[in-house]
Amino acid sequence: MSMVGVAALTGVLVAVPPAAADTAGTADTAGTVSPELQRFYDQEPAWKPCTGEGLDDLECARITVPMDYANPRGERIRIAVSRHRATDEDGRRGILLANPGGPGGSGLGMAAFLRGQKIGEVYDLIGFDPRGIGESTRIQCSVPDLDDLELPTRPTAGQLHNFTEAARRTEAGCDRTGGSLRPHITTANTARDMDVIRGVLGEDKANYLGYSYGTYLGAVYGSLFPEKLDRSVLDSSIHPDRIWRDTWLAMSRAHTENVERFTRWAAENDDKLGLGDTSEAVFRSMEDVAQRLHDDPIDDFDRSSFDMAVALLNRDQGEWDVLAAFIGGLRDGDDAQVREAADAGALRLAASRDRFADDSAFSPSTFATVRCEADWPTGLGAYYADMREYAAEHPYGMGAMLSAPDPCTFRSYTPAEKPVELKRDGYPTGVVVQSHYDTQTAYEGGPAMAQRLRDSLIIVEDDSNHGYYGIPGYDCVTEQIDDYLIDGILPGSATTCPGAPFPDLDAPDTADEENLTEKVQEQIDEEEEHPVPLPAPLPVS
Template sequence: MMNLRNSRFRRTVTIGVSILGAAVGSVFPAGAEVPEQSRNLRSFYEQKIRWSPCSFDREVECASVEVPLDYSHPDGERISVAISRQKATDSKARRGVLFYNPGGPGGSGLTDWYGKSAPKEQFKNTPLNASYDLIGFDPRGVGKSAPLRCAKLDLPDITSRPTGKDFDHFAAWAKEFEKSCDELDGQRRKYFNTRNTARDMNVIRAALGERRINYVGYSYGTYLGAVYGSLFASRLDRSVLDSSMHPDKTGYAYMTWKAEAARRFVEEWAGWAAERDKTFGLGASVSEVMATVEAVSSRLAGHPAGGWDRNTFDAFLGFDAEDVAKWQELGERVAGLKSAGSGERFRKVPPVPKAAAGREVVEDATYTILAEGEWPQDIETYREQVRKNRDRLPYGFGPMGSLPLPPAFRSFTPPEAPTDIERDGYPRGMVIQAKRDSQTPYEGGVAMAQRLGDVLVSVDDHKHTQYASSNNRCVDEPVTEYLMQGALPSKPVNCPAAETG
C-alpha cells in the first residue's frame, strides 16, 4: 500500500483497515428472535436505567446497562454497556428512540472523532431530535463498554507491492498483535461479536421501555443493523443503512473485494485519460494508459521524482481515482512523472497531497470483531494471494486485501455460525450507497437493498457515508422525510454528488 515509515500512511492504513466488517451467528436458530421472556434474561430486560449528565456534554444523559458476556449462559459474567440519550424536544411529536452506530467495527457511538456527543453532533442539522430520543452507545469492547485490550504495536514498514520480506514482517506483527490480545483478554474475546452487540441493543431497547427501535447505521454499522433486524424483526421499525457492507462478504473475502474496487476505479480513470490522449499523452486505450502507469511506478521504485516514490504514487493513484473531481489533477501528475527530466511540458509535478486528519481507531476491538468472519488459518494462503495480487492490486488500500491481518492468527474459535441476513417481519427501510466508495463498494449496497427489499439511494460520489454528513440535499431530504414521516420513495433514488464551494 505504502511506505509506513511515513506517519501519514500509518494513519491512513489504520483508518482503512477499520472500515470493515464480519459477522457470526447465534445460540438461537439463524433469524430467530431471542425469547424475551426467558426467565434467565428477564432481569436484563427489566433493569432500571439511572441517568446522569454526560461528562462530554451536560445536555446529554449517560448511563450504563448490564448485559451477559455470554448470552448462552446469562447467569455468568456480566459486562456494562455505556449508553447516552438526548431526549426528543417535541414531546407531543415524539415517536420513540433512534439508535445510532458510526461503524468501525470499533467506533464509539457515545462520542465522535472530537469527543462530542456522537448522535447529537451527527444529526445536528436535521429535525430528528424533535421526534426521537437519540440513543448512542459504545458497542461491547469499545470505549466505556468493557473495552478490549491489546498491545499497541505499530504497523511494520511495508511497500505498495509487498515483497517476501514485507510479508514476513507483516505476518509477524499480526501474529504478535493477536497474541497480545489473547494474553490480556483471553477467551472472553470470542463473545465480543456482532450478534452479541445486536442482543445488547435489544436489552437496551427493553430497559428503555420501548417496544421498537429506529436505527441509522454507517459502514460496519449497516451490518450491525441488518443483524439486529434479522434477529429481532418485531423490534425494528424504520432503518437507514448508509454505505452498506455486502450481506454475504465478511472477513478476508471482504478485504480482497475492497482491493478489487480500487483497481476498478483506476481503470475507469485510465479510460477517461485515454479519451484525452492528446492532452496527457498517456495512451489511447485503457491498456496503454495502465501500461504507462506501471512504467511510471516501476521507475519511481528506483528513482523518486517530485517528492513521489512508488509507494506514494501507487497509494494516491488508488485514492484519487475514486474522486472524479481529481481526475484532471491525477492525469497531470502521471503525465508529469512520465516526462520528469525530459523537458516536456508537464515538468511541474503536483505535490504529494497531505493526508486529512483521521480518527484514532480503537484497534483492540476492531480486530477481535473482524475475527468472527472467515479467515484462512493457513499462512501460505495469504502468501500466495500477495504473490498473485502484488502488481495487480497495489492501489490505495489494495495491499491490505492480501496480507494476513491479526484474525489470520485467531486465538479463539467463534462460538456461533454466520448470520443469515434477512428481512422477515419488519418494515422496509433505506440503503444509501456512493457509487465510487472503495471502503464499502457500491455492489454491496445494491446487494443489501435487494436482500432486504429496501429502497436504494445511489449517489454519484466517492465519499464514505452520506446522510447528514455530505451536505447533499438529494440524499438528506428523502431520508429525513422517511425517518420523520415514514414515507418511502416509490422507486430507487439517484443523486448527484453534493455541490462544493
C-alpha cells in the same frame, strides 16, 4: 465498512446533577426476555450531561450488560450511551439508534452528528460505544513490534512471509491481553446490547441508522430481534455473503475500478491536466511515478506510500483535481514541486493514521477481533497466490495488503457461535443506500443486501463516496431518508440519486502543484467536520 476515519467525538462521563426522570424499564418484554436477562432490561440509567469535544447538549449514561449472553449470571460489562432528545415532543415517534461503522468505531458522538437533521425533531437520537470501544468496557490488544518487517503494497516473493509473521504477531498480542472478553466481542453480541439499550429506554421498538459496517450490525439486529425493529436505514452496505475476508478482496477490486474511472476523466481533460490523452497513458504516468518512488523514495515517501495516497485522494471524485495535481507534481514538477507533492501525500496518509490512532474514536483491538467472528482460510498458499495477483492487478489502494494472511487466520480461540444468518422476517421494509463506485463497501453489497432483506434501494449514480445521509451535497438521499424515517414514505424499490459533480477545472481555486498541501489540508478539515461513516483503516506498514 470502509479508510479515512472519524474525528474524536467521545469524552469522559462526569458526576453532575442527573437529568429529569425517564421512562426506563417500562418496555413490554413479557415473553421475549428470559428471567436471567430481565434485570438488565429493568435498569434505570443515571443520565448526566456528556463531556468531551463534540458532545455538547447531549446526555450520557452507562448501562450494564452480560459479557456472555449465554451465561447472563456471569461477568458483566458496561455500555456507554448518549442521547439527544426529540425537539418536537408532540411529534416524537421513538428512538433511533445509530452506528458509524468500523468495526471498531466509537458511536457515542452519533447523536451529535445527527441532531441537526430533521430526524432530530421526532426521534430521540441514541449513540453508543459498542462493547470493546471508547467509554464502554474496552478490549486492549498488546501492539506487536513490526518495525523489522517490510510490508509493501507490491511485495517481492521473498517478502510475502512478512505479512504472515505480522499477522501471527498481531494475533499473539490480542491473545496475550484480550482476556476472557475477546471471544464475546462480536456483531451478534453488540446487537444484543442494542436491544438492552432499547429496553432500558422504555421503548417497545427501536429505529436504526447504520453506515458501512453499521449496515451489517443493523441487519444482524433485525435478524435477531425482528419484532423489536421498526424503520431501518443501511447506508453504504456490507455484502451479506462476504463476511469477512471477501469484503477485503472486494475493496481492492473497487479501488481499481475507481482508479480506472479517474484515468478516463483525466484523459478527457488532458488539455488541462497533461497526464495523458488516453486512460492507458494516464495509468502509465501513475506507474512511472510509482517506479520512480520505488527506486528513489523522497524521505519515507515511497511506492507503497504513493499507492495508498492515491487510494485516499481518489475517493471523492469532486476533488479529483487534487489527485491530478499530486500525480503531476511528482511526475513533472521541479524539485520544489516534487517535494510539495510528496509532503501533501504524506500529510494525507498521516491524517488517516492519526485518526485511527485516536483510541477514543476507534479501537484497532475491536477491529481485529470482530472480524474473527467468521472463519478465515488457514492454508497460506491461497493467500500468497492472491497477494501476487492483487499486487499486480490492484496495486492502487492497498495492493497485496488486503489479500494477505490476517490475524484471524491464526485465531487463538473458537467463537461460541457462527455469524447470524441475515433475513427480514417480521419488521417493516427498510432502505439500503449504495453508490456505484464506493471503494470501501463495493457496489454489489447494496443490491445484495436489499435483495436479501427485500428492502428498498437508493442508488447514488456514478459516485465514489462512502456514506450519504446527512452529508452535504447529497440532498437527494437525505430528503428521501427523511421522508421514510419521519413519515414512513418509502422510496421506490430501486431509486436513483445524482452523485457528486466532477471538479470544475476552470475554477480559480482548482488544485495545482503550488497549492497542493493547502488543498489536502482542506480535505482533512472537511472530513473532521463531517466525521461519519467510518470506513476500514489503512494497514500501516
